[in-house]
Amino acid sequence: MKKNSLLKVVIAAVLVIGAVVFVWNNNQTKAIGSIVIDVNPSLEMVVDNDYRVVDVIAKNEEAQDLLRGFDIDDDREIYEVAEDLTELLLKNGYLGLDVENHILISGDVDQAYINSTKAAMQSYLSERDVKASFLAAFLDDDDQDDDQASAGKVKLSKKIAELTGEMSVDELKNMTLGELFSLLEEYDVMDDDFDKDFVVVTTDPAPTNEHIGINKAEELAFAHLGINASDVYDKDYDDLDDGKYELEFKVNGVEYEVDVHSRTGAILKVEIDDKDDDDRKTGSNQQPATPSTPSTPTTPSNTRIGAEKAKQLALAHVGVSASQVRELEVEFDDGRYEVEFETSTTEYEIKVHATSGEILKVERDDNDDDDDRPVTQPSVIGVDRAKQLAFAHFGVSAGSVHDLEVELDDGKYEIEFEIGELEYEIEIHATSGKVLKSEIDD
Numbered sequence: 001m002k003k004n005s006l007l008k009v010v011i012a013a014v015l016v017i018g019a020v021v022f023v024w025n026n027n028q029t030k031a032i033g034s035i036v037i038d039v040n041p042s043l044e045m046v047v048d049n050d051y052r053v054v055d056v057i058a059k060n061e062e063a064q065d066l067l068r069g070f071d072i073d074d075d076r077e078i079y080e081v082a083e084d085l086t087e088l089l090l091k092n093g094y095l096g097l098d099v100e101n102h103i104l105i106s107g108d109v110d111q112a113y114i115n116s117t118k119a120a121m122q123s124y125l126s127e128r129d130v131k132a133s134f135l136a137a138f139l140d141d142d143d144q145d146d147d148q149a150s151a152g153k154v155k156l157s158k159k160i161a162e163l164t165g166e167m168s169v170d171e172l173k174n175m176t177l178g179e180l181f182s183l184l185e186e187y188d189v190m191d192d193d194f195d196k197d198f199v200v201v202t203t204d205p206a207p208t209n210e211h212i213g214i215n216k217a218e219e220l221a222f223a224h225l226g227i228n229a230s231d232v233y234d235k236d237y238d239d240l241d242d243g244k245y246e247l248e249f250k251v252n253g254v255e256y257e258v259d260v261h262s263r264t265g266a267i268l269k270v271e272i273d274d275k276d277d278d279d280r281k282t283g284s285n286q287q288p289a290t291p292s293t294p295s296t297p298t299t300p301s302n303t304r305i306g307a308e309k310a311k312q313l314a315l316a317h318v319g320v321s322a323s324q325v326r327e328l329e330v331e332f333d334d335g336r337y338e339v340e341f342e343t344s345t346t347e348y349e350i351k352v353h354a355t356s357g358e359i360l361k362v363e364r365d366d367n368d369d370d371d372d373r374p375v376t377q378p379s380v381i382g383v384d385r386a387k388q389l390a391f392a393h394f395g396v397s398a399g400s401v402h403d404l405e406v407e408l409d410d411g412k413y414e415i416e417f418e419i420g421e422l423e424y425e426i427e428i429h430a431t432s433g434k435v436l437k438s439e440i441d442d
Helices: 002-030 061-066 078-091 111-126 151-164 169-173 177-187 214-225 307-318 383-394
Strands: 031-038 042-048 052-058 102-107 132-138 198-203 233-237 244-251 254-261 267-274 327-333 336-342 346-353 359-366 402-409 412-419 422-429 435-441
Touching: 031 052, 031 078, 031 111, 031 151, 031 359, 042 061, 042 078, 052 061, 052 078, 078 111, 078 267, 102 111, 102 151, 102 177, 111 132, 111 254, 111 267, 132 151, 151 169, 151 177, 214 244, 214 254, 214 267, 214 383, 307 327, 307 336, 307 346, 307 359, 383 402, 383 412, 383 422, 383 435
Parallel strands: 102 132, 198 435
Antiparallel strands: 031 042, 031 102, 042 052, 132 198, 233 244, 244 254, 254 267, 327 336, 336 346, 346 359, 402 412, 412 422, 422 435
8 A cells, every 4th residue: 555655656746747847848949039128127028939928037136126026918929018118117217208218129039029129119108208219239149148238238348349449348248328328429330330230220209199090001011021012912901909000911822910000100010821822812902813723721830831932931031032142051940941041242041930931030141251253243122112111110101201312322222301390311221121220300
């Protein structure tokens, strides 16, 4: 009898330990990256493979005090948690009308979600007449935090030390963000070299709280994805909900789901689901499907999109055409396609979800190899596309713009225009379309 009791205890213990290990493993595999908001309190949003926030972690003592009693609900979008944290920072005096507001956002997730965090914070502050200066830093595997600072702040400190040559990294990373921003202005280092690693934005309070409307939201979504309105069908647009427009539509059998901020026009979320099921029927907003051999229905969660489709999605995501690529490799590993390729200026490594086609991670490195291989000069995106990207970035319509000036200089488009009494300035990379710098002055 004692042996049976002992055996039951051992079995129960093993089951408990197994359950703990199972849950721990589930949590470990769930997180794919993080986004850190530095306002001297340093707050880390842990992101899962559905790009939901599963936890918020304090990175320093100030953040520990700030997060005491703070909790997040399950299945929260990145921009929703970013708004909650902005409200918390305002309530506790770290941001406000009577202080200089400096915010550093950094992360190792796709750039769109770092931009979504920035857009959410910008909008929340702007609606409360709070002006703020932002830096967005895109991290790679070489960027690590330490006991004194987040990885983004360490990266910023290294960059300032490199560009000024007068202060050590240890000195710089112990400064406040306000002091680091002041150094950037003092040494005037907001040049092209700096902007390769960081995006600089200064935000003034919004002139209006009006919603942009569903038609404008649609225009911005199409511009963000680089698709033509004539190619879109099966539109399913929800009414304004929780400060955003939710747009669902198809292009060439691919389903898109885009959330657009209702006031700023910022792209908050993009989901791409390639089901390879072009079931279009003739209609007013639909295109007739090309007759084809009936295919066996597939389950999207178990069907890979294929290497060719992964390549197309990767190139489209970074705005590179196939003719610009000189070396390309696609490998399938652990549920995703790893697409690596080069242009004459840049090396890319992009991870694409094997079934949904979602872009999971993008890494860019400047290609400084000086070899003798003949290369094709990458084509520029053109003035019209640059203007479209600029208007989409600020969430404004072309019809509201006056005194527009566009100049191509040193590999970037410099665009200036006015709306009412506000002056807008933006710099856009001439070949990739990446926003390098933007400012709004009243």
